[in-house]
Amino acid sequence: RREQARLKASVVEEDTEQWQKDPHFSGLQRVGGVDLSYVKGDESRACASLVVLSFPALEVLYQDCRMVAVTAPYVAGFLAFREVPVLLQAVQRLQQEEPQLQPQVLLVDGNGLLHPRGFGTACHLGVLTDLPCIGVAKNLLHVDGLVRDELHREQVRSLQRSGETFPLTGTSGKVLGMVLRSCSSSSRPLYVSVGHRVSLGTAVRLVRACCRFRIPEPIRQADIRSREYLRK
Numbered sequence: 001r002r003e004q005a006r007l008k009a010s011v012v013e014e015d016t017e018q019w020q021k022d023p024h025f026s027g028l029q030r031v032g033g034v035d036l037s038y039v040k041g042d043e044s045r046a047c048a049s050l051v052v053l054s055f056p057a058l059e060v061l062y063q064d065c066r067m068v069a070v071t072a073p074y075v076a077g078f079l080a081f082r083e084v085p086v087l088l089q090a091v092q093r094l095q096q097e098e099p100q101l102q103p104q105v106l107l108v109d110g111n112g113l114l115h116p117r118g119f120g121t122a123c124h125l126g127v128l129t130d131l132p133c134i135g136v137a138k139n140l141l142h143v144d145g146l147v148r149d150e151l152h153r154e155q156v157r158s159l160q161r162s163g164e165t166f167p168l169t170g171t172s173g174k175v176l177g178m179v180l181r182s183c184s185s186s187s188r189p190l191y192v193s194v195g196h197r198v199s200l201g202t203a204v205r206l207v208r209a210c211c212r213f214r215i216p217e218p219i220r221q222a223d224i225r226s227r228e229y230l231r232k
Contacts, residue, residue: 001117004078008119010127016197017132019104031055031210032103033218034087034125037226038070046070049226050090051218052103058210058217062101064090065229077116080124091129105132105198105206107218112195114168114177116143126196133195134203135177136216140191144170155179156189163208168193178204186214 019027032052039045045067052062068089072082087108095102111120112135120141126133140148146168155166159181168177168191177193178200192204210216215223 003081004117004119004124007124007127008117011113011119011123011194012197013113013194013199014197015199015202017104020132020198020202025055025206025209028055028104028206030061030101030103031058031206031218032091032106032131033109033216033220033222034090034106035109035219035222035226036068036070036083036086037223037230039230043074044070046086047226047229048086048090049222049229050087050094051221051225052094052101053210053218053221056209058212060221062094062098063221063225064093065225066090067229079110080119080121083110083121084124084128087125088128091125091131103131105134106195107134107136107207107210107216108195109136109138109219109223111135111137111141111177111191112193114141114143114191114193118176120193120195122193122195130197132197134198134207135191135193135195136207136219137191137193138188138215140168140179144172144174144176146170146176156187159187159189162211165204175200180204180207182208182211182216183214188214190214190216 112122122135
């Protein structure tokens with residue numbers, strides 16, 4: 001908890017890059033995605049995957065998949081201590097080997113500020129890499145009074161078209177993230193939250209711009225490649 005609190009002090013919850021302030025993201029050329037897929041029946045071995053896609057074409061420019069040993073145990077609310085070290089290594093390898101392909105923003109399969117102590121995986125990875133980071137979760141994390149009750153389900157049903165959203169406001173009154181219907185072909189939403197060096201509005205716009213399907217393409221490609229690597 002002390003380490004989380006120490007790192008959390010460095011989180012920047014606003015846009016820091018010129019491309020973020022442009023309605024069409026002019027100047028954004030490379031978007032990264034990270035994923036960890038575990039070996040079935042073995043929580044200590046996983047495939048860590050980092051991909052970098054061109055923007056706006058969303059074509060894969062770089063991929064790095066490799067087997068890693070995951071040593072920290074799973075503890076709810078502290079998942080980042082288990083997963084971020086190996087994802088950080090993947091980013092550092094890219095920075096050393098192909099610096100020209102470094103992503104200008106990272107999409108993380110997980111949460112940012114939407115976390116019991118306001119410091120999820122996307123915040124953790126963002127602070128340690130100092131890259132703009134966005135948390136994109138497939139399920140709602142029950143924090144600060146947020147629950148998947150009938151009211152929440154009703155709000156989700158009200159999202160009729162791709163790009164429609166509603167805010168996730170906790171009982172504290174703080175907006176922790178946004179619920180986004182990312183594509184018209186799926187009624188299951190995404191839960192977008194700030195990781196680091198990006199505003200919530202920009203995070204939602206960018207996630208939507210990266211979606212061909214329900215899951216944004218950088219995370220989808222990282223997931224596909226890590227699962228394929230495990231299968232082989």
